[in-house]
Amino acid sequence: MPRDSPSMSPRRAWSFSARERRLFLLAAGNVDTFEDGYLDRSDVEPIEDPGQAWNALTIGAYTEAVTFDDHEAGYEGWTPLAPKGELSPHSRTSVPFHRQWPAKPDVVLEGGNVARSPNGSTFDTPYAFQLLTAKAPINDGRLLTVTCATSAATARGTHLAASILADYPSLWPETVRALVVHSAEWTPAMRARFDAERTRQGRVALLRRYGMGVPDLSRATRSAADALTLIAEDTLRPFDGNGKTREMNLHDLPWPTDVLNELGGARVRLRITLSYFVDPNPARRGWQRRYRYASHGLRFDVRRPTESSDDFRKRINQRALAEEENRSTTHSDAAEWYFGPEQRVAGSLHTDIWHGTAADLAKRGAIAVFPVSGWWKERPDRDRSGTGTRYSLIVSIETPGQEVDIWTPVATEAGIPIVIET
Known part of the structure; x- marks a missing residue:
């Protein structure tokens, strides 16, 4: 089989007719002015309106441009302000935001660098530190x-987003956003x-500076043999019209259990991204009260190795109730998640990374949403739960450094044709 194989086809539980989504x-x-400590400056310059929007994909800038062009005179002795691979000096962050507001930017892409004069009194943007583009008008x-x-x-x-959609035209916008991140x-x-x-608080502060980093089209659209990506597009009805939680979805995923068990104590990585759109409440800004801006929220949780499916459902019901009552809950596997259940909940896109052994991951093939x-719950007259709310769940398993094929067993279970090159 080729090492670059298409990601798993999305699964839809039922057809969904709703307002067109974009x-x-x-x-x-x-940032308009530059200084030597530019990262500190970016961390106090908040994302500009409307970049704070929950449903949008907000793009920040980083830079790989650190080399001056020999043909561009006048910059002898000047140095790049940002090191290679760092946040661009141009980019704002959401570090000043309230912790209940989404972490922005979601991702960063090349946005150019700034040059510093030898005595540090002047900053400029030479051609070599900018990006080539078409000119208009000519x-x-x-x-x-x-x-x-x-x-x-x-x-x-x-x-990048358009290229994903060109490869998979049937994907929901929620899914395209999730795949980019x-x-x-x-x-x-x-x-x-x-x-x-x-x-974790420090990690979240860095997340509010860099987002999840630099996206990549190949990773967004392909599964390698040792890096499996699963996509589930589904809907659920959050509330029943009487202020009560109505549904949860349990995704019992095709899982490379045998391969993971064979790897035993080898370290592996599980990455999960949940993306959905909310209806904002036009009557409130949403900064002060946790549940007043968004129409609803969604969460994900993963079955623990020792849990049965019934025990998993019971725990999720208890966690959902605790979230409803704004009570803290204990998470026995919280230490294995990079950000953790309490830190990844802001906004309408949630992503986290789990590290553990392959044998442990082999028993975790179920995810609840x-x-x-x-505010839908508080305003039954405007609650649209009955038509269902869409979401996209992206799950990736990576086995770095292990010469194993985790894609083929899952593709076989899911009925995806396997192409053999000769």
Whole structure:
């Protein structure tokens, strides 16, 4: 089989007729002045309106541009302000946001760098630190020009999202948004900062600077033999019209159980992204009260190795009730998640990474998606739960450093044709 095989086809529980959905990609906004400690400056410059929107995919900027062009005179002795792979000096963050507001940007793409003069008194954006683009209008005979900052990064993000949709035209917008974020990885420079941070609160602060990192089209649209991606598109009805939680969905996924058991104590990685759209409450801004901005919220949880399906359902029901009453809950496997159940819940896109042994993961092939409160629950006259709310669940298993094929067993179980190259 080829090592790059199409990701698993989406599963839909039933047909869903609803209002047409669109995916908006928004720029995080730009910092207007530069200084040596530019990261500190970016961390106090909040995402610009409307980049804070819950349903949008907000794009920040990072940079790999650190080399000056020999043909561009006037920059002798100048240095790049941002190191390679770091946040672009142009990019804003959501570090100043209230913790209940979404972490933005969702991802970062190339947005160019800034040059610093030898004495640090002047900053500039040479051509070499910007991105090439088409010129309009063409009034001087030149077809090309340069651009930079988060608008340029957003243009690249739009191309990425459109490319995903071109490969899989039937995907929901919720799924395209999820795949962009799910495919993102932190650069070595970003990863070094995450690795040095020992608290989850510190990791979330970095998430509000970098998002989930730099997305990649190949990771978004393909499963490798040693990196399996599963996609589930589904709906559920959050409330029953009387202020009570109505449904939860249990996804019993096709799982490479035998392969994982053979790997035993080898370290593996599970990554989960849950994406859905909410209806904002026009009467409230949503900053002060947890459940007043969004129509509803969704959460995910993974079955523990020692749980039966019935025990798993009971625990999810208890957790959903605790969320309804705004009570804290204990999570016995919280330490194995990079951000953790309490830190990944802001907004309408939730993503987290689990690390553990392959044998442990072999027993975790069930994921629950369940609702938590929102203004739909408080306004039954405007509650649209009856028509169902859509969501996309993306699940990836990675076995780095292990010469195993986890894709083929799942593809066989799911009935996906396997192409053999000769």
